[in-house]
Amino acid sequence: LYIYICILYYINNCCRVVESIGEGVTGLREGDLVIPAYIADCKTCETCMSEKTNLCLKYPLSYNGLMQDGSSRMSIRGQTAYHAFSCSTWCQYLVINVNFLLKIDPKTPLPDASFLSCGFSTGYGATWKEAMVQNGSSVAVFGLGAVGLGAIKGAKSRGAIKVIGIDNNPMKAAKGRAFGMTDFINPEESDKSIAELVKDLTAGMGVDYSFECTGVPPLINEAIQSTKLGTGKIIQMGVEEPNVNINIIGLLIGRTLKGSIFGGLKAKTDLPIIYSKCKNREIQLDELLSHEIKLEEVNKVFELLKQPNCVKILIKI
Structure with missing residues (x-):
C-alpha cells in the first residue's frame, strides 16, 4: 500500500510573510508580504515576454508534486510530502521560487491579499x-x-x-x-x-x-x-x-x-494592476469573505463549503 501525501493549495488562496530567502534571491527580504501564484512570471522566456499566454516556459506548471529542481521540500514524520502545483498553502511554511511571488504593501489587509492569489x-x-x-x-x-x-x-x-x-x-x-x-x-x-x-x-x-x-x-x-x-x-x-x-x-x-x-494573468506583470484597483477601493473584496477559522479547525472547511452562503473561507495560520 502506497500513500501519496500532498499538502493542498488551490482549494484556498493565500498571502504570506517572507521568513527567509535563498542564495541569489533579489527583490525580497525577510518580513516582506507576498502573494504566491501557481503560474510563474520569469520575464525572460518567450511567453513571459509576449502577450500570447501566461504559461511560463522556464518554470512550467507542475503536476508531479515536486519543485522545479525535482525535489520536495516537505515531509511528514520522515515520509516525503508533495507540493500541489508550485506551492502548498495549507501549512505554516512553504518553499516557493521567487518567480511565483508578488511583493505587496505590508499594510494590505490579509484577507484581501489572500483572495487575489487565485479565485x-x-x-x-x-x-x-x-x-x-x-x-x-x-x-x-x-x-x-x-x-x-x-x-x-x-x-x-x-x-x-x-x-x-x-x-x-x-x-x-x-x-x-x-x-x-x-x-x-x-x-x-x-x-x-x-x-x-x-x-x-x-x-x-x-x-x-x-x-x-x-x-x-x-x-x-x-x-x-x-x-x-x-x-x-x-x-x-x-x-x-x-x-x-x-x-x-x-x-x-x-x-x-x-x-x-x-x-x-501573469503574477508580476498583471496581478499588480488588480492589486492596485483593490488597494484604491475600485474593487472591494469584502463581499467574498463569508467565514473565518483557525488552521487547526481546517477540517470544518468541507462542511462550511456546503453552506449556501459560503463564498470564501479565511484560514488563519
Missing part, C-alpha cells in the same frame, strides 16, 4: 486578458463563486452593459449584484435550458461572451449555446472531469471556446 483574480483576468470584453457587450457567467464574481466585476469594469449571473443557489444573487451583475438566472426555477433563458434576456440573440466557472460538463455546452452565432466567445475556467462531450456543431457555426489558467 477572484482568475475570473477578473479572464474578462481582460482572455476574452477582452468590449464596451457595450453582453456577458453570461456560469457559477457565482469567487471566480464567477471576479468575472462579473471584470466584465462590468470593461463596460459590459448586460451581465447575467447563473447559479442554482438563490443566495448568490445578492453577491452577484454587489459586483455588478444586472440579471440572475436560477436554472432550477424554470423548465427551459439555461441557453434559452439567456436568450430570453438578450432578445433571442445570446450573449457576446460566456464565462464557465464550474467545470460541470453539461454547463460547458450550455455556455456555448448561450452565446451569439458567428461571434460568441466562451472562456472555460472550471474543470470537473478530464474528458467531456462537446457539441461541436455549436462551435462550427463561428463560436470560439478557449481554456484559461489563472485568467491569463
Whole structure:
C-alpha cells in the first residue's frame, strides 16, 4: 500500500510573510508580504515576454508534486510530502521560487491579499486578458463563486452593459449584484435550458461572451449555446472531469471556446494592476469573505463549503 501525501493549495488562496530567502534571491527580504501564484512570471522566456499566454516556459506548471529542481521540500514524520502545483498553502511554511511571488504593501489587509492569489483574480483576468470584453457587450457567467464574481466585476469594469449571473443557489444573487451583475438566472426555477433563458434576456440573440466557472460538463455546452452565432466567445475556467462531450456543431457555426489558467494573468506583470484597483477601493473584496477559522479547525472547511452562503473561507495560520 502506497500513500501519496500532498499538502493542498488551490482549494484556498493565500498571502504570506517572507521568513527567509535563498542564495541569489533579489527583490525580497525577510518580513516582506507576498502573494504566491501557481503560474510563474520569469520575464525572460518567450511567453513571459509576449502577450500570447501566461504559461511560463522556464518554470512550467507542475503536476508531479515536486519543485522545479525535482525535489520536495516537505515531509511528514520522515515520509516525503508533495507540493500541489508550485506551492502548498495549507501549512505554516512553504518553499516557493521567487518567480511565483508578488511583493505587496505590508499594510494590505490579509484577507484581501489572500483572495487575489487565485479565485477572484482568475475570473477578473479572464474578462481582460482572455476574452477582452468590449464596451457595450453582453456577458453570461456560469457559477457565482469567487471566480464567477471576479468575472462579473471584470466584465462590468470593461463596460459590459448586460451581465447575467447563473447559479442554482438563490443566495448568490445578492453577491452577484454587489459586483455588478444586472440579471440572475436560477436554472432550477424554470423548465427551459439555461441557453434559452439567456436568450430570453438578450432578445433571442445570446450573449457576446460566456464565462464557465464550474467545470460541470453539461454547463460547458450550455455556455456555448448561450452565446451569439458567428461571434460568441466562451472562456472555460472550471474543470470537473478530464474528458467531456462537446457539441461541436455549436462551435462550427463561428463560436470560439478557449481554456484559461489563472485568467491569463501573469503574477508580476498583471496581478499588480488588480492589486492596485483593490488597494484604491475600485474593487472591494469584502463581499467574498463569508467565514473565518483557525488552521487547526481546517477540517470544518468541507462542511462550511456546503453552506449556501459560503463564498470564501479565511484560514488563519
